[in-house]
Amino acid sequence: MPVILGLESSCDETAAALVTSDRQILAHKLAGQEAEHRPFGGVVPEIAARAHIEVLTPLVEGALAEAGMALFDVDAIAATAGPGLIGGVMVGLVTGKALAFATGKPLIAVNHLEGHALSPRLADPNLKFPYLLLLVSGGHCQLLLVQGGGRYRRLATTIDDAAGEAFDKTAKLLGLGFPGGPAVERAAREGDPSAIRFPRPLVGSAEPHFSFAGLKSAVLRARDAGTHATADLAASFQQAVIDCLVDRTRIALTAHSDVTALVVAGGVAANGAIRNALSALAESYGLPFNAPPLWLCTDNAAMIAWAGAERLAAGLFDDLDVPARARWPLDPDAAPARGAGVKA
Numbered sequence: 001m002p003v004i005l006g007l008e009s010s011c012d013e014t015a016a017a018l019v020t021s022d023r024q025i026l027a028h029k030l031a032g033q034e035a036e037h038r039p040f041g042g043v044v045p046e047i048a049a050r051a052h053i054e055v056l057t058p059l060v061e062g063a064l065a066e067a068g069m070a071l072f073d074v075d076a077i078a079a080t081a082g083p084g085l086i087g088g089v090m091v092g093l094v095t096g097k098a099l100a101f102a103t104g105k106p107l108i109a110v111n112h113l114e115g116h117a118l119s120p121r122l123a124d125p126n127l128k129f130p131y132l133l134l135l136v137s138g139g140h141c142q143l144l145l146v147q148g149g150g151r152y153r154r155l156a157t158t159i160d161d162a163a164g165e166a167f168d169k170t171a172k173l174l175g176l177g178f179p180g181g182p183a184v185e186r187a188a189r190e191g192d193p194s195a196i197r198f199p200r201p202l203v204g205s206a207e208p209h210f211s212f213a214g215l216k217s218a219v220l221r222a223r224d225a226g227t228h229a230t231a232d233l234a235a236s237f238q239q240a241v242i243d244c245l246v247d248r249t250r251i252a253l254t255a256h257s258d259v260t261a262l263v264v265a266g267g268v269a270a271n272g273a274i275r276n277a278l279s280a281l282a283e284s285y286g287l288p289f290n291a292p293p294l295w296l297c298t299d300n301a302a303m304i305a306w307a308g309a310e311r312l313a314a315g316l317f318d319d320l321d322v323p324a325r326a327r328w329p330l331d332p333d334a335a336p337a338r339g340a341g342v343k344a
Contacts, residue, residue, distance in 0.1 A: 002075040002312060003067075005060070005099070006305025009052040009092030010084025010112045011138070012036075012043045015301035016059040018067045018074070021309045023122055027066035028302050029059040038178045042168065049087030056095055072103055076317075078308025081109035082325030083139070089324045097320050108308040109318040113330050115303035116265040117146050119292045122306040127290055132259045134249055134278065137266035138164035138181075141210045143252045144330060145259070149310035154331035155252050159339035160213035163241055164268045170219050170237050174230050184234050185271050191235030196222055198240040203247040209337050210248055215240055242277045249278065253285050261288040270297040 001020040008015040012033040018026040033051050037043050064071060079096025082089050093109065100107035116135055121127050130147045141163045143156040161169070164181060171180025176187055198218045201211035219237050222228055228236075253262065262282035268274060275291050282289035296303060311317075 002309065003069070003073065004108075004305040004308040004312065005063070005074045005077050006110075006301040006303075006308055007056065007060070007077070007079040007092045007096050008112075008115070008299055008301040008304045009056060009088045010080045010082070011088060011299055012048045013299045014052045014055050014059060015299065016056065016063040017301035017305045018063050018069065019122070019302055019305035019309060021313060023125060023306070025302050026069070027063040028300065029062045029066070030300060031055040031059060034179065041172050041178055043085070045085045045087055048085055049091055052088050052091040056091060060095075060099075071099065074103070074105060076106040076108055076308055076312050077103075078108040078110050078304050078311075080112045080115065080304055081322060082112065082328040084112055084326065086324060086326040089326070093322075093324045101320060106312065106317040107320060107322070108311050108316065109322040110304050110307045110311070111328050111330060112304075113140060113328075114150075114152075115307045117144065117152065117330065118149065118307045118310055119265050119296045119303035120263050120290045121310075122303060123292045123296060124290055127263070128260045130259055131261045131263045131290070132249075132252055132256060134245065134262070134264045135266045136163045136245065136264065136268035136274070138162060138168060140266065141212070143208070143249060145256060146263070149307070149314050150316060152330040154329070154334035155256075156208035156210060156248060157334075157337050158210040158212065159337050160211050161216060163210070163212055163245065164266070166212035166216045166241065167268065169216050170234070173216075173220055173223055174233055176230070176234070181268060181271065184238060185273065187231050187234035188238040188273070191229065191231030191233070193235040193239035195232035196228055196236035198222070198236055200240055200243050200247070203244055208248060208251050210244060212241070212244070215244075238271075238273060242274055245274060246277050246281050249281060253281070253287070259287070261290045263290045265292055265297065267298045270294045
C-alpha cells in the first residue's frame with residue numbers, strides 16, 4: 001500500500017505522520033506550543049513559525065524511525081499549504097518541497113480544511129460520500145457538502161468570528177487560561193447552562209450562516225456586571241454556541257436529505273457537549289453521526305497524510321512552485337457571505 005508522509009504546521013502545533021492508503025497510521029509525532037504562547041493568552045505568529053522551524057525536522061526523523069522506514073520508502077509527501085498563519089504554513093510547505101525534490105517523490109499540497117473534512121474517513125472506512133460536514137475550528141465555522149476528495153460545496157460560513165475563536169476569546173475574558181476551548185468546556189461542567197440567557201445570533205433566520213461576535217460581546221457585558229459565577233458564564237455561553245450550531249445544521253439537513261451522515265470535524269469537535277447535541281440532531285433525522293477520535297479533531301499530520309492519500313489515489317499532485325496561502329477556501333465558487341472579515 002502507498003505510504004504518505006504528512007506535514008502539518010498551520011498554527012501552533014507541528015506534526016509529522018506516516019499513513020498508508022488502507023488507513024494504517026504507522027507513526028505520528030506532534031509537538032505543541034502551549035508553553036510558548038500561554039503568557040500571551042493566544043498564538044503569536046512569529047513565535048509559532050520559529051517553533052515550527054526548530055522541531056519539524058526532528059519530528060520527521062522520529063516518525064520515520066518509529067515506522068522503521070527510510071525517507072526514500074515513502075511514496076508521496078503531503079504538506080499543509082494553507083490556510084493558516086502564513087509563516088508556519090511556509091515552514092511546512094517548504095520542508096515538504098525540499099523532501100519531494102530530494103527524493104523525486106510527488107508533492108501534494110493539502111488544504112488544511114480538507115484534512116479536517118476527510119479525517120472522519122481515516123477513522124471510519126464505512127463513511128461514504130456525500131456527507132454533511134460541520135467544520136468547527138478556531139478559524140472557521142462552515143457547513144459543507146463533502147462530495148469527494150477535492151469536491152466541496154459550501155452551504156454556510158461565519159460572517160464574523162468562528163466558534164473556536166469565540167471559545168478562545170471567552171476563555172480570555174473569564175480568565176480561564178490557554179488553550180481556551182478546553183478551559184471553557186471544563187468550567188461549563190460546573191455551571192448552569194440556563195443561568196444567563198445569552199443571544200443566539202441568527203437562530204431562526206432563513207439565512208444559513210453563523211455569527212458569534214455578538215455572543216462574545218454579551219459574555220463581556222455579563223462578566224462586567226459581576227452578578228454571575230464564572231462557571232455559569234461558561235456554561236451559558238457554551239449552550240448558546242450549541243444552540244446556534246444545531247439550528248444552523250438543522251437548516252442544512254432539511255435542505256439536503258440525500259446525505260449519508262452528519263459529520264463534525266475540527267478542533268471544536270472535541271467538545272463533548274457539542275458532540276452530544278449534534279448526535280441527537282442526526283438521530284432525529286435518522287442519520288448516522290460521525291466524529292473523529294478526539295486526537296484527530298485537533299491539528300495533526302495524520303489527517304494531512306490521509307488527505308494526501310485520497311488525492312494521490314485521484315491522481316492529484318502539485319508542482320514544486322505551489323504557493324503557501326493564508327486564505328484558501330474549500331469551495332472557491334461559493335457566493336460571498338455578507339459582512340466583513342468573512343472566514344470563507
